[in-house]
Amino acid sequence: MLETYKTVLEGGTGEITEKKSRFIATVRPVKTEEEALAFLEEMKKKYWDARHNCFVYSVGLNREYTRCSDDGEPSGTAGRPMLDVILGEDIYNVAVVVTRYFGGVLLGTGGLVRAYSKAVQEGLAASRIIEKRRGISLKVTTDYTGIGKIQYIAGERSIPILNSEYTDKVVLELLIPSDEADAVQKAITEGTNGRARMEKDRELYFAVLDGEVMTFED
Secondary structure (H helix, E strand, C coil), X not given: CCCEEEEEEECCEEEEEECCEEEEEEXXXXXXXXXXXXXXXXXXXXXXXXXXXXXXXXXXCCCCEEEEECCCCCCCCCHHHHHHHHHHHCEECEEEEEEEECCCCXXXXXXXXXXXXXXXXXXXXXXXXXXXXXXXXXXXXXXXXXXXXXXXXXXXXXXXXXXXXXXXXXXXXXXXXXXXXXXXXXXXXXXXXXXXXXXXXXXXXXXXXXXXXXXXXX
């Protein structure tokens, strides 16, 4: 399981023009190969009158399902350059279709490679890319004398508090990066003189975007 990885939160569309040919790149987040293939069919129907609908997708955190297609362009001039951009940006669980409307001027092998690569880059630039980080949800139960110290530790380490419950005791749900879990638990134990009880609730991925914490059950 990856500690961190980049993926698409919201897909976008980018377009370039090279020697009168239009290259339209549509980006979509996908979690399964079936989603990727359905997206490809959707784009083929939307751009049914285009000369080419070249595609690339990479699904799985080990890139288990990764495919690309030139869709009639000269071999190696579209799909592979598109895949190289995805791999170069190190983005996972993504599908991209680049639609080409032929403008009547041949671009040559090098021109096609550059055009398809640039189109994918434009599509990614128009999308919202996030970095997900592996973490754990840790439930911490303490008395009221320990709450201040736990809040201090969370603030010092920029650890989000997902939920809090105040009754005769205090229960806090902390979101802790996996690689910091042992250190945080040790700090809480020492800071509360062992009075806090900690329980690992679940593993999850999280991302911070514009100051907001998002969690994902990947």
